[in-house]
Amino acid sequence: MLRVYLDHAATTPVRPEVVEEMLPYFTEKFGNPSSIYRIGWENRSVLDDARDRIAAQLAADSSEIIFTSGGSEADNLAIKGYALANQKRGKHIITTSVEHHAVLDTAKYMEKLGFEVTFLPVDEYGLVSPKQLAEAIRPDTILVSIMYANNEVGTIMPIKELAKVAREARVAFHTDAVQAGGSLSLDVQDLGVDMLSLSAHKFYGPKGVGLLYVRKGIRLDPLIHGGGQERRRRAGTENVPGIVGMAKALELANAEREENMRRITALRDKLILGLRDRIPEIKLNGHPTQRLPNNVNISIKYIEGESLLLNLDMKGIAASSGSACTSGSLEPSHVLLAMGVPHEIAHGSLRLTLGRETTEEEIDYVLAELPPIVEKLRAMSPLYQE
């Protein structure tokens, strides 16, 4: 049986080149970068070098990179850190209803702390418009946080235009670019963002390491107090192997980005068209073209996502769904619901996210295996043929 991993939006395998670069920092080069003897200060240079390499990939300055434990911490730092440091100027924050929970739940927490949050609604494709944002900005708005690309449906937000609206209103703009890493341009000058979150494990780097880009002049309160690491904005002995791995992974991803994306987009479109041909009554969720090159998200009417995933797993196919049973709550995906997808159709959503190692053979395998599974589950469904 073929093993087909189509959940690259959840995480990716670490590339061997990345592992190789990381390995010495677990063992012989284990020093603490803050120590003054050789094995310590040598790692200070290693850390500085990794920071320079990453900054170069983002067209940022090295001093603008804060290393974190991943995407969630970067999002938390951007929102809590900025809001707390700037609350004298106002207590209004704007975000969207389709953010990852790392942003959404942080924003809800800020409400508890006395901030006011506007959750912008999205259209049927999961988009917010610059006009919507402009209308939501108030005199007391201090921060806007809008994701670059959606982790469930792959919709790419018009970040450049949105950031411009915020800049003109003198409001700070953060983007959760976790899903964009490795797929889209991360040039912060071109995007015009003030803060940007990344997580290494989404672009073939290790888990548990990420970063927040913070434009010079932006003030943040730290979330983690302690040592003076990361220019006093994030205490804690640096994850040297992880950071070195992230630097390597980001360089590789960006170097191969265009070629990879061309190949993956073609496979994605083959998969979407093939599913449409083979399975009646399915709907593509998200934007038809303004979407991540690797994202396929379809709703399959009359069936429920978890049973679909279990059947796919039996065939060696790893995928994900926005159904209530797999979301960890009783509700189906908040993203699909925000896009106006009806409850029962949100339950039948299937997300297949391709990666750099995905082959055409694997896509053909899915196209062969999925239709009979759908047929079997529809035959069991009381909603079918009603």
Next chain:
Amino acid sequence: MYSEKVMEHFMNPRHVGEISDADGVGTEGNPVCGDIMRIYLKVDEEDKITDIKFKTFGCGAAIATSDMVCEMVLGKTLDEAMQVTNAVVAEALDGLPPNKMHCSNLAADALHKAIEDLKSRRQKRKAESS
């Protein structure tokens, strides 16, 4: 996350289908998570269940409990079938994950609704003939 028994009933359910001339039909659903289970049954003169089928929209647990409840009551009397509870069904499947105990463990409720439907149809017929 599921027991082997759950997976077996989920992957190879033996009682999927509809009964066009059923004596009773019962539907139970969870409006929040969206599961829907429908049970069709037929009985003989002694009120023994001679045929039972289900159709279910839902997760692995929803489908497995539907199949299991059918298996447990086939050949039993209606009174015996009324004794089967959701908890008994879950136990027969070697348990369900805790988060599934409430939302997807409704098959016995659907069965009981089918039995009530059968009884109310009977009463209606009795009323009509007298």
